[in-house]
Amino acid sequence: MTTAPLPHTPPGGSVLAFGEVLLKLRLPPGDRLESMTALQAECAGADLNVAAALRTLGREAAWVSALPPGPLGDWARAHVARLGVRDLTLTRPGRLAAYLIEDHHVPRPSRVVYDRDHTAFRALRASDFDPAWLAGRALVHTCGISLALGDGPRALALELLRAARTAGVRVSFDVNHRRLLLADDVAAPLYAEAAALADLVFVAARDLPLLGGVSGLRELNPQALIVVTHGAQGSEAHLPGGAGVRQPAFAAAGPGRVGRGDAFAGGVLHAWLAGQAPADALRWGAACAALKTTLPGDQLQASLSDVQAVLAGHDGAEPVR
DSSP states (O other): OOOOOOOSSOSSOEEEEEOOOEEEEEOOTTOOGGGOOOOEEEEEOHHHHHHHHHHHTTOOEEEEOEEOSSHHHHHHHHHHHHHTOEEOOEEOSSBOEEEEEEOOOTTSOOEEEEEOSSBTGGGOOGGGOOGGGGTTEEEEEEEHHHHHSOHHHHHHHHHHHHHHHHHTOEEEEEOOOOTTTSOHHHHHHHHHHHHTTOSEEEEEGGGGGGGTHHHHHHHHOTTOEEEEEOGGGOEEEEOTTSOEEEEOOOOOOSSOOTTHHHHHHHHHHHHHHTTOOHHHHHHHHHHHHHHHHTSOSSSOOOOHHHHHHHHHTOOTTSOOO
């Protein structure tokens, strides 16, 4: 299957992402939390990852959040600047969120320990919304993590989505359920409220039951494009009229499993905003996810030509000589 290339200056406008950023502390491969002796610091955050993927593909992207004053807030801002993402963060009292990750491969499960209380992001309120955030935007993106981090961030996220709808700006919502942050029975109605406002909904197959499956999501939102991800088994898109398309994952290997879903979302959004059909948008997402797998860190590092090479089926194992 041939996917139409996108122009180097992509049509469709800029994207605003909303969500928390964290200090990610990664253990070396094979180490356990109980016996750790070294940690690698990285800047992480699902919504920032999506913005970074869009930016590396050439699309203008901005990110709004809250960071604390001081060196850790400055560190996060410097990282965002290096990504080329426009920084619209607010300064609020509190801490920078953090988490430790012990990242393994099957059959050993990975483990995460969150430290996300009393953070600057949790100090956000609906009254922090600034209509200027939406100026020139084609789309606003956020995920369920923002809804799980307290009443204030949740109210601001929903205010942003409602304002985007009123302004004619499209909305993307990734369920991205984190069971360490929010119990299933509490999460379901919160996600439903956001999903009902979205033009495009991303949801992992494992989280579909929270919203009654594809049929339940369709009842919530008759017009949304619903994208269901199945990890290594690929993805599928459910169109408003009932049709569906499937996309297998591209073969990939490497240390970059974390952030792969966000790279997928960025690729889908990039192509979808440019007017590509859902089948082509899924292929863009799959290519970005495969490329993310090859490198460590949370954000996609790839050029437009890298993605197009994957789409064209080029063998990336052999160097160009």
